[in-house]
Amino acid sequence: MGISTVGIVSPKIVVIGAGAVGCYFGGMLARAGHDVTLIARPAHVHAMGANGLRMEAKAFDEYVRVRASTEISAVKDAQFVLFCVKSTDTEDAATQALPHVAPHAVLLSLQNGVDNAERLRRLLPNHGVASAVVYVAAEMVGPGHVKHRGRGELVMEPFLGSAILTQMLLAAGVPVEVSDNVRGALWHKLILNCAYNAMSAIVQMPYGKIAMGDGVQDVMRDVVDECLAVAKAEGVEVAGNVDAAVRMIFETMPGQFSSTAQDLARSKRSEIDYLNGLIVRRGAALGVATPVNRVLWSIVRLLESKHSAVG
Amino acid sequence: MGISTVGIVSPKIVVIGAGAVGCYFGGMLARAGHDVTLIARPAHVHAMGANGLRMEAKAFDEYVRVRASTEISAVKDAQFVLFCVKSTDTEDAATQALPHVAPHAVLLSLQNGVDNAERLRRLLPNHGVASAVVYVAAEMVGPGHVKHRGRGELVMEPFLGSAILTQMLLAAGVPVEVSDNVRGALWHKLILNCAYNAMSAIVQMPYGKIAMGDGVQDVMRDVVDECLAVAKAEGVEVAGNVDAAVRMIFETMPGQFSSTAQDLARSKRSEIDYLNGLIVRRGAALGVATPVNRVLWSIVRLLESKHSAVG
Numbered sequence: 199m200g201i202s203t204v205g206i207v208s209p210k211i212v213v214i215g216a217g218a219v220g221c222y223f224g225g226m227l228a229r230a231g232h233d234v235t236l237i238a239r240p241a242h243v244h245a246m247g248a249n250g251l252r253m254e255a256k257a258f259d260e261y262v263r264v265r266a267s268t269e270i271s272a273v274k275d276a277q278f279v280l281f282c283v284k285s286t287d288t289e290d291a292a293t294q295a296l297p298h299v300a301p302h303a304v305l306l307s308l309q310n311g312v313d314n315a316e317r318l319r320r321l322l323p324n325h326g327v328a329s330a331v332v333y334v335a336a337e338m339v340g341p342g343h344v345k346h347r348g349r350g351e352l353v354m355e356p357f358l359g360s361a362i363l364t365q366m367l368l369a370a371g372v373p374v375e376v377s378d379n380v381r382g383a384l385w386h387k388l389i390l391n392c393a394y395n396a397m398s399a400i401v402q403m404p405y406g407k408i409a410m411g412d413g414v415q416d417v418m419r420d421v422v423d424e425c426l427a428v429a430k431a432e433g434v435e436v437a438g439n440v441d442a443a444v445r446m447i448f449e450t451m452p453g454q455f456s457s458t459a460q461d462l463a464r465s466k467r468s469e470i471d472y473l474n475g476l477i478v479r480r481g482a483a484l485g486v487a488t489p490v491n492r493v494l495w496s497i498v499r500l501l502e503s504k505h506s507a508v509g
Numbered sequence: 510m511g512i513s514t515v516g517i518v519s520p521k522i523v524v525i526g527a528g529a530v531g532c533y534f535g536g537m538l539a540r541a542g543h544d545v546t547l548i549a550r551p552a553h554v555h556a557m558g559a560n561g562l563r564m565e566a567k568a569f570d571e572y573v574r575v576r577a578s579t580e581i582s583a584v585k586d587a588q589f590v591l592f593c594v595k596s597t598d599t600e601d602a603a604t605q606a607l608p609h610v611a612p613h614a615v616l617l618s619l620q621n622g623v624d625n626a627e628r629l630r631r632l633l634p635n636h637g638v639a640s641a642v643v644y645v646a647a648e649m650v651g652p653g654h655v656k657h658r659g660r661g662e663l664v665m666e667p668f669l670g671s672a673i674l675t676q677m678l679l680a681a682g683v684p685v686e687v688s689d690n691v692r693g694a695l696w697h698k699l700i701l702n703c704a705y706n707a708m709s710a711i712v713q714m715p716y717g718k719i720a721m722g723d724g725v726q727d728v729m730r731d732v733v734d735e736c737l738a739v740a741k742a743e744g745v746e747v748a749g750n751v752d753a754a755v756r757m758i759f760e761t762m763p764g765q766f767s768s769t770a771q772d773l774a775r776s777k778r779s780e781i782d783y784l785n786g787l788i789v790r791r792g793a794a795l796g797v798a799t800p801v802n803r804v805l806w807s808i809v810r811l812l813e814s815k816h817s818a819v820g
Binding site for chain 1: 719
């Protein structure tokens with residue numbers, strides 16, 4: 199079966215990890231009439247089976263018809279797998295999916311962090327694996343109910359079939375750019391996350407208040423410098439102007455708490471090992487000092503251990 | 510009036526800032542029969558006036574007769590002023606005391622931090638001012654009630670009258686050493702505080718648990734290295750083996766929370782500006798990078814601002 203044939207018959211899409219990101223992009227494709235299956239937890243599947251996926255977006259508020267399943271085997275006919283689990287769950291989810299993924303399927307990582315595609319390739323060496331950088335503000339507000347707060351673009355690396363998926367997404371109202379420097383864009387986003395996520399999590403304060411704190415601008419400068427040094431040693435060309443972007447965030451999202459802050463507040467394991475923790479590991483491997491990322495990572499790990507001890 | 514005469518008539522001692530440190534050392538002198546006045550808040554003064562100071566020490570549990578006053582003017586006849594306020598209150602307390610302090614009085618700073626004596630000398634340039642390093646585990650458990658958990662020594666710099674005070678303290682059961690490197694000993698203690706206080710405060714965990722955290726040993730190593738570099742640039746010869754002392758603390762006091770942790774837990778202003786904050790300021794002035802001390806200081810400042818905003 200060739201890719202072009204699949205393209206004509208409207209390729210099936212399966213979302214693994216139907217959190218806010220998976221529901222938003224899967225939902226947009228489903229809303230445009232595509233065959234989308236969301237693999238999720240029972241409460242979500244139940245709600246979506248009964249009423250569809252509620253997409254409370256900026257421009258519309260609709261119940262969108264989707265397929266939903268609790269079974270990972272539902273991935274079996276997918277042409278495109280939108281892989282949207284947290285970075286902490288990449289290996290688990292990929293290992294469970296592996297026996298069911300069709301040989302011609304492409305897994306597209308829509309995750310935070312910079313190493314998910316390489317971790318997926320290690321587990322699925324014979325499948326197509328690609329990365330996309332996700333720019334969306336969205337959250338789950340209840341079972342089968344995603345709230346979209348802003349943006350909603352993807353920057354995707356080219357892969358076999360990317361033209362088809364790009365067309366589908368564009369037609370569904372999702373701006374997509376295919377870029378040969380997705381790695382640099384993922385690092386750009388990683389660095390912003392390193393500058394804000396841990397800090398917001400540790401003090402449980404939003405970006406605007408953090409940025410006003412004594413010495414915080416210097417701390418963020420240190421974080422960014424360490425990250426850029428690691429990126430350089432890795433041979434990554436970080437996309438865009440990171441410094442300007444760091445400033446933009448507290449100016450444009452002063453009330454926002456980081457995902458890491460939300461995880462800690464809910465006593466959930468955060469992605470810190472794939473944010474500041476990744477910088478620390480890569481820095482150590484490459485001989486680049488990362489003391490400020492390390493202290494942020496260490497503190498978040500201590501807070502996680504404290505929460506997991508009590509809850 | 511000569512010092513020797515004053516020595517013979519048993520010099521009067523006044524404690525400014527009758528917290529745990531002031532109550533312990535003032536109490537030990539009072540218990541040995543000396544004329545000791547504790548300047549404290551009304552609730553403490555009332556309790557001490559009614560029953561004396563309760564000293565719940567390791568070796569005894571007694572009500573000790575002391576003078577107590579809420580009035581700073583009670584300092585007026587003091588030969589020795591044990592200056593025991595928090596580092597944040599040094600200027601306020603010294604300014605209030607200034608009009609009342611006798612010309613021959615010596616102010617002995619029994620405080621955390623390394624710059625209190627120099628700050629006192631700035632405000633009282635014509636008085637004797639000296640520093641002591643305090644080694645005691647004690648806390649106030651209620652009005653007029655100090656609990657002593659361990660140690661209780663002083664290392665004092667020599668000053669006019671230090672021999673008299675030393676004799677009084679030794680006779681009262683307080684081990685004292687007169688040292689010409691009190692500055693180095695204060696820095697030693699400062700560095701230990703920099704390694705532990707902020708971390709314990711930020712995560713609200715005791716030393717033993719902190720020390721087990723991912724990357725924490727490396728973080729503490731970074732903190733110590735930055736502090737030693739600043740000390741060196743200042744021309745300070747840091748006393749003792751700081752690295753060994755850092756290890757000792759979590760091994761010998763695994764259940765202890767830092768004073769900074771206790772301050773934050775009670776929504777009180779901490780001494781962080783005179784611990785990691787001092788390292789940051791001195792480092793900036795001397796051209797020594799202190800990024801790890803800075804991030805710890807910044808986070809504690811944010812947590813303080815958060816608490817003061819709500820309480």
